[in-house]
Amino acid sequence: MSINPPIxxxxxxxxxxxxxxxxxxxxxxxxxxGLSQGRIVLRRFLRHRGAMISSVVLVLxxxxxxxxxxxxxxxxxxxxxxxxxxxxxxxxGAPTMGFKDGGFVFGQHPFGxxxxxxxxxxxxMRGTQQxxxxxxxxxxxxxxxxxxxxALAGYFRGWLDGLLMRLTDMFITIPVIMVGSILGVLVGGxxxxxxxxxxxxxxxxxxxxxxxxxxxxxxxxxxxxAARVAGASDFRIxxxxxxxxxxxxxxxxxxxxxxxxxxxxxxxxxxGFGINSPEVSLGQLINxxxxxxxxxxxxxxxxxxxxVIIALCVxxxxxxxxxxxxxxxxxxxxxxxxxxxxRRKQRAEQRAAAKA
Amino acid sequence: MATxxxxxxxxxxxxxxTTVTARTSWxxxxxxxxxxxxxxLLSSAVVLLAATFVVYLLxxxxxxxLEDLRxxxxxxxxxxxxxxxxxxxxxxxxxxxxxxxxxxxLTGDMGxxxxxxxxxxxxxxxxxxxxxxxxxxxVVIAIGLGVLVGIxxxxxQYTRFDYSVTFLSFVLYxxxxxxxxxxxxxxxxxxFNDFLADPSIPPLVMVIVTLVSGVIWSSIIGGSxxxxxxxxxxxxxxxxxxxxxxxETDWLLDPGLxxxxxxxxxxxIAFAVVALSAGVQNRRVLYASLVMVAIGxxxxxxxxxxxxxGSWWLMLGLLVTVAIVGVVVAKLFGGWEVSQTAxxxxxxxxxxxxxxxxxxxxxxxxxxxxxxxxxHRPIATIGSATPGLSGDFWVKNLDTFTHLLLxxxxxxxxxxxSYTRYSRASLLEVMNQDYIRTARAKGLPERVVTMRHxxxxxxxxxxxxxxxxxxxxxxxxxxxxxxxxIPGMGTMxxxxxxxxxxxxxxxxxxxxGALLVIASIAxxxxxxxxxxxIRVNS
Numbered sequence: 001m002s003i004n005p006p007i008x009x010x011x012x013x014x015x016x017x018x019x020x021x022x023x024x025x026x027x028x029x030x031x032x033x034g035l036s037q038g039r040i041v042l043r044r045f046l047r048h049r050g051a052m053i054s055s056v057v058l059v060l061x062x063x064x065x066x067x068x069x070x071x072x073x074x075x076x077x078x079x080x081x082x083x084x085x086x087x088x089x090x091x092x093g094a095p096t097m098g099f100k101d102g103g104f105v106f107g108q109h110p111f112g113x114x115x116x117x118x119x120x121x122x123x124x125m126r127g128t129q130q131x132x133x134x135x136x137x138x139x140x141x142x143x144x145x146x147x148x149x150x151a152l153a154g155y156f157r158g159w160l161d162g163l164l165m166r167l168t169d170m171f172i173t174i175p176v177i178m179v180g181s182i183l184g185v186l187v188g189g190x191x192x193x194x195x196x197x198x199x200x201x202x203x204x205x206x207x208x209x210x211x212x213x214x215x216x217x218x219x220x221x222x223x224x225x226a227a228r229v230a231g232a233s234d235f236r237i238x239x240x241x242x243x244x245x246x247x248x249x250x251x252x253x254x255x256x257x258x259x260x261x262x263x264x265x266x267x268x269x270x271x272g273f274g275i276n277s278p279e280v281s282l283g284q285l286i287n288x289x290x291x292x293x294x295x296x297x298x299x300x301x302x303x304x305x306x307x308v309i310i311a312l313c314v315x316x317x318x319x320x321x322x323x324x325x326x327x328x329x330x331x332x333x334x335x336x337x338x339x340x341x342x343r344r345k346q347r348a349e350q351r352a353a354a355k356a
Numbered sequence: 357m358a359t360x361x362x363x364x365x366x367x368x369x370x371x372x373x374t375t376v377t378a379r380t381s382w383x384x385x386x387x388x389x390x391x392x393x394x395x396x397l398l399s400s401a402v403v404l405l406a407a408t409f410v411v412y413l414l415x416x417x418x419x420x421x422l423e424d425l426r427x428x429x430x431x432x433x434x435x436x437x438x439x440x441x442x443x444x445x446x447x448x449x450x451x452x453x454x455x456x457x458x459x460x461x462l463t464g465d466m467g468x469x470x471x472x473x474x475x476x477x478x479x480x481x482x483x484x485x486x487x488x489x490x491x492x493x494x495v496v497i498a499i500g501l502g503v504l505v506g507i508x509x510x511x512x513q514y515t516r517f518d519y520s521v522t523f524l525s526f527v528l529y530x531x532x533x534x535x536x537x538x539x540x541x542x543x544x545x546x547x548f549n550d551f552l553a554d555p556s557i558p559p560l561v562m563v564i565v566t567l568v569s570g571v572i573w574s575s576i577i578g579g580s581x582x583x584x585x586x587x588x589x590x591x592x593x594x595x596x597x598x599x600x601x602x603x604e605t606d607w608l609l610d611p612g613l614x615x616x617x618x619x620x621x622x623x624x625i626a627f628a629v630v631a632l633s634a635g636v637q638n639r640r641v642l643y644a645s646l647v648m649v650a651i652g653x654x655x656x657x658x659x660x661x662x663x664x665x666g667s668w669w670l671m672l673g674l675l676v677t678v679a680i681v682g683v684v685v686a687k688l689f690g691g692w693e694v695s696q697t698a699x700x701x702x703x704x705x706x707x708x709x710x711x712x713x714x715x716x717x718x719x720x721x722x723x724x725x726x727x728x729x730x731x732h733r734p735i736a737t738i739g740s741a742t743p744g745l746s747g748d749f750w751v752k753n754l755d756t757f758t759h760l761l762l763x764x765x766x767x768x769x770x771x772x773x774s775y776t777r778y779s780r781a782s783l784l785e786v787m788n789q790d791y792i793r794t795a796r797a798k799g800l801p802e803r804v805v806t807m808r809h810x811x812x813x814x815x816x817x818x819x820x821x822x823x824x825x826x827x828x829x830x831x832x833x834x835x836x837x838x839x840x841x842i843p844g845m846g847t848m849x850x851x852x853x854x855x856x857x858x859x860x861x862x863x864x865x866x867x868x869g870a871l872l873v874i875a876s877i878a879x880x881x882x883x884x885x886x887x888x889x890i891r892v893n894s
Contacts, residue, residue, distance in 0.1 A: 050523075166403055173407045173869045177834055179414070181853055182861075186418035263532055267835055270534045271850065283532070290538050304535040311530035319526070 033341065034348065041248070044324035051320020054313035061310065065128045068121070079108075080119035082126035082280055088117050095120070095298050112298035114289065123280050124302045130192040130281040131307070134265040135314075137196035138203060139258035145200065146207025147243070147250060153208070154215025155238050165212070168205045176202055180264060184273035192265075192281070195274055199264065207253050214246040248325030255318035259311050266307050282307050396880065400873040409454055411865050412858070416450035419856040421470070444470060457862065466866070467859030469852065476863035479848055484867070486740050487837070487844035490760060491829045494767035499822060501768065502775025507811065508576055509776065510783040517575035521776060528773035537766045537839035541737045544762050549733040552725075557603040562596065569595040610722045613715040615656045618708065622649035625707040633700050635803055640691045645704040647685050652708030663716050666749035671713070678705040717757070720750045734758050738841035763840045767833065771825065778821060783814040816886045820879045827875035830868050 035043070045051060070076030080086060089096055089108050093115065096107025111120030153164040183198040218224065219242065227241045266283030268274030275281035277288065282303040289299035420426075421444055425437050440446075445453055457467060466476035509521040573591035574584045602608060613621070626645035627636065634641040662670065682702035686694050725734045729745045736742065736759045745755055786792065787810055795809045796802075834846030841847070845864055852860035 166399070166406075169400075169403045170407045170410065173404060173872055174411060174865070175828065175868055175872075178849060178861075178865065178868070179411070181850075182411075182414055182418050185853065186414075259530065263530075266532050267534060270532075271835065271838065273853070283534070286532075286535060286538070293538065293542055300538070304532065307532050307535065308527070308530050311532075312526060315526050315530055 033345065041324045045320050048320035048323055050316045051323075054316035054320070057309065058313040058317070061128070061306070061313075062132065065125045065132065069125045069129075071129055078122060078125070080122045082118070082122040083278065084119060084122070085117040086113070086119060088113055093117070093120075093296060111302045112296065114296065114299055115292070120299060120302060123285060124282070124306060127280045127282040127285050127303055128306050128310070130275055130279065131262055131265055131283070132310070133192045134196040134199070134275075134281075135258050135262040135310070137193065138200045138261035138265075139254050141197060141200035142204040142257060142261075143207055143250065143254040146204035147211050149204065150208040150211025150213075151215055151238050151243065154212040155219055155234065155242070157216070161212070164208070168208050171202060171205050174202070176264065177267065180268050181271060181273040184268050188276075191279075192275060195265070195268075199261070199268075203257065203261065203264070207250070207257065210249055210253055211246060214249055215242060218242045218245055248321075252318055252322045252325060255314060255321055259314040259318060262307065262311055262314070393877070393881075396877050400877060404869050404873050407869055408458075408862065408866065412454045412457065412862060413450055415858040415861060416453065419853075419858055421446070421856045421858070423856055440470070457859075461866075466863045469855075469857050469860045471855050471857055476859050479860055480845075480863050480867060483843060483845045483848045486842055487830060487833060487846070489740070489756070490763055490767070490837070490842060490844060491826065491833060493760060494764045494771070495822075495826050495829060497764065498768045498771040499775055499818075502772045503779045503815075503818065505772075506776040506779030507783055507814070510780040510787070511806065512576065512578055513784065515575060515578065517572070517578075520575075521780075525773035525776045528769055531769065533766060533770050533835045534839055536769055537763070537836055540762045540766055541839065544765065545735045545737045548735050552608060552732065552734070555603070555606055555608040557599055562599050562603075565599060566592045566595045609725075611718040613711060613718065615653060618656055618711045618715060619649065619653045621711055622652060622704070622708040625649070625711075626704045629700050629703050629707070632803070632807060633703075634693075634696055635801065640689045641693075641697045641700045644685050644689045644697045644701045648682060648701045648705040649708055651681065651685075652705060652712065656712060659712055660716070663750070666716070674709060675706070678702060678709055681705060717750055717754050720747070720754055724751055724754050735761060737762065740842050740844075763836050763842060766836050766839075767829070771829070774825075775818070779814060779818055782817050783810060786810045786814045789813075816883070819882050819886055823875035823878045823882070824872070827868070827871040830871055 065071070066074055068076055068078045069081060070078075086108070090112070093109070093113030095110055095112035096105070097110035098105065098107075109119050109121065111124055113120055114123075149164050149168070153161040179202045180199055183202070184195060187194040187198050215238075224237060224241060227237050232241070265274055265281065266286070269276075269281045269283030270287045272287060275284050277284065285303040286300060289296065289303075293300045422437055422440060425433060425440065428436070430436065445456070448456075460467065464477075466480070468475050469479060505521055509518045512518050570588040570592035574588035577583065577587040579587075623646065626642070626649050630636055630638070630642045630645050636642055679702050682705050683698045685701050686698035689697055691697060721734075724730060724747075725732050727745060727747075729742050740756070740759050741752075742755050742759070745751070747755070792805060792810055795805045800809075830845060833844065834849060836842075837844045837846035838850055845867065848860055849864045852858075852864070
């Protein structure tokens with residue numbers, strides 16, 4: 001994860017440096033001169049347009065679902081709860097949102113109603129809450145499991161590595177959707193938390209393999225030897241010295257894992273092995289209303305749209321993070337960015353001059 | 357895996373000892389591979405065995421086969437519970453039951469579904485062919501399409517086309533498969549069937565399709581602004597002409613290529629194959645391919661008679677014939693690159709053969725849609741065959757095709773995106789290698805650099821994902837099979853899980869798990885075979 005060592009554009013005596021490459025390096029280094037690794041990553045991420053838009057959209061969605069119908073202690077501003085029944089406003093429960101009398105109106109039931117008068121908007125909000133909970137819990141928990149197993153295997157090698165990797169191989173052999181369904185039957189689907197914890201136990205394998213690979217490479221580096229000579233314990237070397245160097249891979253993979261987690265949860269709920277009625281989740285809503293597609297398509301559209309948007313945002317954020325953490329990523333900065341770097345350098349020089 | 361597959365950096369192969377006979381040196385070369393294979397097989401078998409143990413215990417813990425009886429209101433409830441407990445041996449601890457199950461498995465008995473009384477072996481025998489049929493087709497198309505789009509996207513890096521493909525692949529990644537499948541069912545099947553009642557394309561749709569195709573082609577071909585406009589105009593005109601033809605002649609009601617269509621498209625295939633493989637300047641290869649098209653076209657009418665007795669064996673025979681004829685034609689044209697000529701000729705020949713095959717299937721379309729079981733709604737939404745439909749080889753094929761169409765599209769949409777991303781990244785990586793620069797510096801044409809030097813190497817990492825993907829598709833087609841009610845492996849699993857029936861689930865897992873294990877061993881060997889820097893050894 002270290003950035004390329006500075007190469008002088010003029011080149012050392014007889015050093016076989018590709019001139020074009022060294023110029024590119026110089027341009028890039030000029031822009032990031034004097035910034036910490038974290039700042040460089042952050043700048044690259046902020047520059048990734050897709051990832052930035054996705055982050056904003058995801059935050060907006062999270063704000064919407066938490067405040068609208070309320071979440072735990074947070075009070076909601078929406079009139080209906082997800083189990084409340086209301087008289088059917090439009091014929092068949094069609095959405096009240098739309099253009100009316102020359103203006104855009106939300107109405108009482110913007111996402112429509114089902115055949116007995118449940119509010120579509122409240123149900124989708126509740127479903128998104130559950131699906132997001134499952135997504136974040138799986139992302140966090142299976143990352144922790146994967147990192148611990150991968151770190152132990154990669155750091156200690158030997159029999160422990162063999163044992164843990166065979167364990168990983170064993171879990172990989174079991175199809176996720178199959179074991180997920182069985183676990184869904186086992187935990188009995190009403191609570192997103194138990195489902196998420198159960199699913200995390202079967203989705204850490206990829207992370208463990210990646211972290212192991214990182215640790216196998218990192219443990220040969222000099223700073224690990226230095227730490228050991230200085231008397232650091234194994235635990236300290238692993239989590240204080242090596243883990244921060246593997247953090248890029250971990251974050252990127254955790255993000256992609258979350259994207260597949262929400263698809264897994266919705267798929268299981270769709271099959272009826274995830275979150276079940278009376279609790280709602282996005283997949284469960286689609287399962288419940290797919291037969292009504294011809295008569296009440298809005299009940300099918302909105303949950304699906306929310307799944308797609310959330311998964312898309314998370315995937316884009318993961319892509320942006322991967323680009324940001326990738327040391328090989330070489331993007332020629334714009335003229336504006338170069339000018340900004342120039343100004344920063346000048347200011348630093350002025351400050352230095354003022355101090356002196 | 358990292359410990360068992362090592363790169364051969366220094367250890368060059370030992371020079372063949374002149375005193376040893378060829379036989380022993382061959383054995384000495386193959387021995388490490390065999391030992392490696394044996395070790396991999398053994399450790400994989402142990403892993404698989406452990407996995408079956410875990411799954412068996414999980415099933416014993418999670419599923420309660422007595423669930424329906426506990427809530428039942430029947431008078432002899434207790435007796436029923438007792439009977440089933442005895443039948444399923446529920447009083448025995450699960451660990452001991454596992455070893456009983458394993459013992460039976462070793463004798464070839466995979467257990468019985470207690471509800472239907474069917475043996476798991478026969479259930480698998482019924483389910484597997486349906487899944488294989490579904491998966492095989494979709495994997496082939498997804499790989500072909502994904503690699504093609506990925507390669508083009510990499511060659512046109514940072515263009516509008518590239519960005520659009522990237523965005524599209526992200527969207528496809530994020531689509532829930534069940535949602536897509538339901539949408540396909542409603543639009544693809546019901547919408548298209550309604551459309552077939554009066555297949556005239558509205559002008560607005562025509563304009564949109566024309567513009568889209570113009571934009572896509574102009575951005576694929578690229579080049580200067582002038583070239584872009586020319587390719588835009590050409591593709592737009594071609595699209596409009598094709599759509600107009602489809603709409604006006606009601607082609608969709610009674611489709612067919614005819615001998616003229618076979619000839620024209622065949623010549624197009626010949627030019628495309630030659631342009632990609634040897635370059636159109638290579639007249640020898642071009643003429644050989646065109647001769648293949650001519651032969652195929654000449655055989656169009658005679659083949660119609662042979663097709664009366666259509667069967668897959670006949671098709672296989674024709675395929676072999678095409679290969680032989682291709683080699684003969686290549687030999688006749690001679691030259692210093694007979695194998696290249698033969699390859700192009702055979703590929704063209706297979707293309708023309710496929711056209712004639714498609715044409716023959718199209719000929720039964722009209723009668724097929726008119727059949728009482730079909731009733732002018734040919735695209736099916738459920739099942740894998742129309743019940744009660746009788747017909748010859750061609751009708752059966754068409755029937756399978758209309759049933760597989762939508763589930764195959766659903767599966768392709770999901771896996772297409774990852775192949776695109778993968779092949780794009782892989783080709784970009786290869787194009788930055790030194791040997792590509794060398795090839796360009798030698799003065800090789802860009803076609804040779806891309807197709808011979810870059811493309812082949814870019815496929816190596818891809819070849820290592822494909823077996824694993826295929827293996828996991830057997831387990832992963834659960835949702836698609838469920839939406840389209842295809843009686844395959846996934847449906848069998850869901851049914852067993854809903855009935856709380858452990859034995860079929862174990863059978864399902866044995867098949868998918870074993871496939872996955874075999875695929876991962878195959879990956880190691882494919883990698884070693886394709887990349888000379890890597891050798892398997894123990």
